[in-house]
Amino acid sequence: MKRRTFLRNGMLLGASSLAWNNVSLLAAPTSINHANAPKAGRLKGKICAQLYTLLKTNVSRSIEVLKQLSEIGFDGVELMGTFTGGMSTQEYKAYIKSLNLKPVSSHNLTTEADFAWAQEMEIHHGDIRPDLGDGSYDAIMKACDAMNEAGKIRAKYGIKAVLHNHSQEFRWVDGKEGGQRIYDMLVQNTDPQYVGFELDTGWCAFSGANPVEFVKKYPGRFPVIHAKEAGRVAYCDDELEHFPNDVLKIGVPVQNNPKRAKTGELADISMFTEEQANILYWGRHWNVRMGNGIINWKELSDALEAQGIEAYICEREYFSYEGGGGSSYTCAKQDYEYLCSL
Numbered sequence: 001m002k003r004r005t006f007l008r009n010g011m012l013l014g015a016s017s018l019a020w021n022n023v024s025l026l027a028a029p030t031s032i033n034h035a036n037a038p039k040a041g042r043l044k045g046k047i048c049a050q051l052y053t054l055l056k057t058n059v060s061r062s063i064e065v066l067k068q069l070s071e072i073g074f075d076g077v078e079l080m081g082t083f084t085g086g087m088s089t090q091e092y093k094a095y096i097k098s099l100n101l102k103p104v105s106s107h108n109l110t111t112e113a114d115f116a117w118a119q120e121m122e123i124h125h126g127d128i129r130p131d132l133g134d135g136s137y138d139a140i141m142k143a144c145d146a147m148n149e150a151g152k153i154r155a156k157y158g159i160k161a162v163l164h165n166h167s168q169e170f171r172w173v174d175g176k177e178g179g180q181r182i183y184d185m186l187v188q189n190t191d192p193q194y195v196g197f198e199l200d201t202g203w204c205a206f207s208g209a210n211p212v213e214f215v216k217k218y219p220g221r222f223p224v225i226h227a228k229e230a231g232r233v234a235y236c237d238d239e240l241e242h243f244p245n246d247v248l249k250i251g252v253p254v255q256n257n258p259k260r261a262k263t264g265e266l267a268d269i270s271m272f273t274e275e276q277a278n279i280l281y282w283g284r285h286w287n288v289r290m291g292n293g294i295i296n297w298k299e300l301s302d303a304l305e306a307q308g309i310e311a312y313i314c315e316r317e318y319f320s321y322e323g324g325g326g327s328s329y330t331c332a333k334q335d336y337e338y339l340c341s342l
Contacts, residue, residue, distance in 0.1 A: 038073060038340045042305065043312060047339045048076035048104050049332065050226060050315040057255075058268040059083045063095070070099035072333050073340075078125075078224075078313050079106040082117045089120050104311045105198070105224060107164070115157035125224055125310075126154055127164040127198060132182060136174050140182055144189035151194025160223060162198040163190075167240035170207035181209065187218045197221050200315070202228025205294060206286055207240060212300050219307040226315045227339065229295055231288035244283055247276045265319075265328065284317035289324060289331070290338040301342050312339055 049069045055061055063085040069077060077096070084092035096103055105125035109118055118126060128150050133139030151161035163169070169183045183204075187197065199222055201211040215222055234240050243253075250273060259273035260266075269277035291297060304312075319331035 038337050041340060041342060043301065043339055043342055045075050046309065046311050047074055047336060048078060048102075048311045048313045049074045049336075050078045050107075050313045051080045055080060055268055057270045060085075061268075066096060066099055066101065068329065069332070070101050072329075072336050074101065074314075074336060076102040076104040076311060076313075078311075079103055079121075079123070081106060081108040082114055089117060093121050105162070105313065109154075109159070112153070112157075115154055115159055118159055119157040124158055124160060125162050125196070125198070126159045128161045128195075129164060130186075132168055135168070135171055135182060137185075140173060140185045141189060144186060147186070147190050147195050151191065155194050160196050161194060162196040162224060164198045164226070165200050166203045166242045167207040167234075170204060170209040183209070183214065187214075187221055192221060196223045198224050198226060198313075200226040200228060201295065201300065202226070202230045202287055202315070202317070205230035206232070206234050208233045212296065212303055215300065215303040215307065222304065222307065222309060224311040224313055225304065225309065227290070227312045227335070228315050228317070229288050229290045229293040231286050231293045233294075234286070239283070239286075244279065247272065247279050250276050265326070281318065282320075285320070287316060287318040288321050290314075290335050292321075297338075297342060314339070 049072075051062060051065065051069075055065060059080055062080060062083055066077060087095060093103075103121050103123050105127070106118055106121075106123050107127045109115060109126040115126070128147055130143035130146050130150075131139075132143055147161065147163065154161045163186060165183065169186065170181055172178070173180045173182055173185055197218075199211060199214060204211045204214070238245055253271040255271060257271055257273055259275075260270050261274040261277055266274060266277040266281060269280060272280065301312075314332065314335040316328070316331050316335065319328050320326045324331045324334070
């Protein structure tokens with residue numbers, strides 16, 4: 001697929017994500033009271049947080065982070081695969097319930113055993129990420145067929161398959177700029193009964209597309225979104241790569257990389273060396289504070305509410321902006337409070 005060096009500007013939207021550091025492990029409470037949390041407006045009951053990006057690849061902190069999310073006031077959480085922190089499925093389910101959180105989704109469910117676990121957890125959404133090949137028409141149609149089949153399998157367990165995007169889904173089919181975006185083809189050629197879309201508004205906006213237009217164009221296809229802000233459109237194509245070339249030149253991802261950062265916010269990026277993690281993190285500086293970017297959140301939430309969205313799942317990739325103080329907790333709280341204000 002032909003790669004563009006520069007991207008056209010556009011009217012964009014996004015949403016925020018979470019990452020945590022230096023959080024103390026606390027015992028599971030009997031229950032957490034949200035009385036001191038800001039009162040959510042019309043989005044009440046729908047403001048959730050994504051756990052996978054919050055933890056990067058460091059699943060060991062899941063239990064403590066769930067408690068922190070609950071203390072902020074979040075209504076629900078998107079989990080990280082089938083990891084339960086050593087608890088049985090029923091214990092984990094009870095722990096999350098004790099925190100007044102609901103497990104709305106989980107990322108990286110790939111096998112029928114995973115789907116059965118999600119069904120027991122009463123999770124009703126799971127992400128899919130099809131191979132888009134070279135971005136040609138034929139490759140995208142093949143991806144659509146795979147998405148439909150994946151959706152049918154998950155449906156047996158009460159799970160709606162939802163496509164989670166980054167930037168490549170907003171490239172042009174066959175590399176023909178100004179023609180049809182890959183995302184349009186994916187929506188138009190998948191079965192709404194089995195396949196939904198978890199629109200990552202930040203990556204969409206950063207890619208030069210308009211999230212509001214997609215939501216209005218395809219009502220009912222977005223049961224959940226990743227709420228993330230974007231401060232601008234990407235300057236060049238390499239910025240859009242999920243793993244930039246500068247990172248991959250150093251080496252490929254490795255589970256529990258022996259050269260990973262040992263402390264601080266980079267420690268959670270455990271599959272990369274400290275040098276790679278530093279490039280990845282600072283390369284996400286476009287993910288600014290929610291409400292301070294190029295997104296009209298009122299228009300976006302109006303469109304989503306009109307089509308019956310179930311969850312706004314906050315996801316932050318960066319928290320060193322002015323006012324964030326480099327604190328993942330502060331950024332998560334700011335995201336929650338902003339969505340409460342809509």
